[in-house]
Amino acid sequence: MATIWFFNQAHNSGFKPKISGQLIQTTSSHLCLRNPWVSDSVFMGKIYTAMFLFTWIFSCYNLINENIDYSINGGDIFIAILISLPFIFTPFLAYRILFIKNLSNIYLNRHTKKIYYKRFKKLIIFDWSQVAGGLFSRTEFSGSSFTTSYALAF
Known part of the structure; x- marks a missing residue:
């Protein structure tokens, strides 16, 4: 670095001043x-929101799918994973929202x-x-x- x-x-410096x-x-x-940083945080917030929505739709689809048998061994763990999967991105989204609100x-x-x-x-x-x-x-x-x-x- x-x-x-x-x-x-x-x-x-030889450079002309320019603000684009x-x-x-x-x-x-x-x-x-x-x-x-604020513009970058808005962009990343959109990415994290899209990832949250995609994993939420994926999880909902698999939870309501009648072809999947959740009564077999480990089915409860799979349901817990599907429910918690979209929330993996929420700390990152909260961090970016914190940046958007607190940077001047x-x-x-x-x-x-x-x-x-x-x-x-x-x-x-x-x-x-x-x-x-x-x-x-x-x-x-x-x-x-x-x-x-x-x-x-x-």
């Missing part, structure tokens, strides 16, 4: 940017020269003179190929 620090106040999909609001005093947008205040961000109940404040921006890259080996992920780092 490496971070390449492109942006600091000591020199010009993250801008929410801009005024003469502040800039409000969308938190990418990113606010850059031009008057105070500070960056404000609220994560759960903790307000995080960055001072512009102490902040540098960079590109965070992580390369992972998944067994058959390498994957490189990029993110913005403060």
